[in-house]
Amino acid sequence: MIVSRPRARHVALLVIMLIASAAARSGAQAITISRVAGAVGVRAPGLGFIRGEPLDLLKDGRPLRIDLELTVLPRAGADGVARDRQTIVLSYDLWEERLAATRVGPPPRSAEYLTASGAEAWCLDQLAVPVSAMGALADEPFWIRIGYRILDGERAGQDDQGGGYTLQSLIDALSGRRKASEWTHSVEAGPFRLQS
Numbered sequence: 001m002i003v004s005r006p007r008a009r010h011v012a013l014l015v016i017m018l019i020a021s022a023a024a025r026s027g028a029q030a031i032t033i034s035r036v037a038g039a040v041g042v043r044a045p046g047l048g049f050i051r052g053e054p055l056d057l058l059k060d061g062r063p064l065r066i067d068l069e070l071t072v073l074p075r076a077g078a079d080g081v082a083r084d085r086q087t088i089v090l091s092y093d094l095w096e097e098r099l100a101a102t103r104v105g106p107p108p109r110s111a112e113y114l115t116a117s118g119a120e121a122w123c124l125d126q127l128a129v130p131v132s133a134m135g136a137l138a139d140e141p142f143w144i145r146i147g148y149r150i151l152d153g154e155r156a157g158q159d160d161q162g163g164g165y166t167l168q169s170l171i172d173a174l175s176g177r178r179k180a181s182e183w184t185h186s187v188e189a190g191p192f193r194l195q196s
Contacts, residue, residue: 070084081133101119149184
């Protein structure tokens with residue numbers, strides 16, 4: 001059987017669209033939830049926020065601040081019903097070639113000798129939304145949004161100081177240091193349902 005070129009293009013386009021659609025769904029389905037001690041936690045091994053330029057900065061000895069947020073939504077794209085926010089500071093041990101992570105705020109927690117994927121999992125393990133805060137969604141289908149904002153060490157320090165002029169910012173400006181960077185991303189997945 002011979003297939004005409006226009007028809008072959010349509011078939012190829014359809015196959016590409018199906019593959020892209022399956023890839024998008026599998027990325028969203030890579031998020032899983034768990035219920036532990038009256039709270040909902042998440043796993044998202046495909047989120048991959050410690051790679052590329054942020055990982056390169058860590059390997060250059062610069063600490064990174066990661067602001068993470070876990071939000072429970074009644075449906076995709078809706079406003080959040082309940083959320084948890086955590087701030088994590090990451091650093092890189094040049095000798096061990098591993099990451100260290102410290103959760104900022106009470107109670108502080110830390111972990112050392114982590115790979116990039118291990119550090120990401122540890123960071124997400126720090127997020128948990130109490131089931132009691134979910135209201136009626138505890139018994140209904142819901143969506144999850146995981147968001148992050150990564151700041152390099154210089155920018156994180158400026159944010160903590162209220163963004164005003166400091167001696168360090170003046171030295172950085174006069175020495176021509178590279179401007180600090182920021183990376184943000186969020187992903188939604190669902191619907192999920194809590195098991196009784």
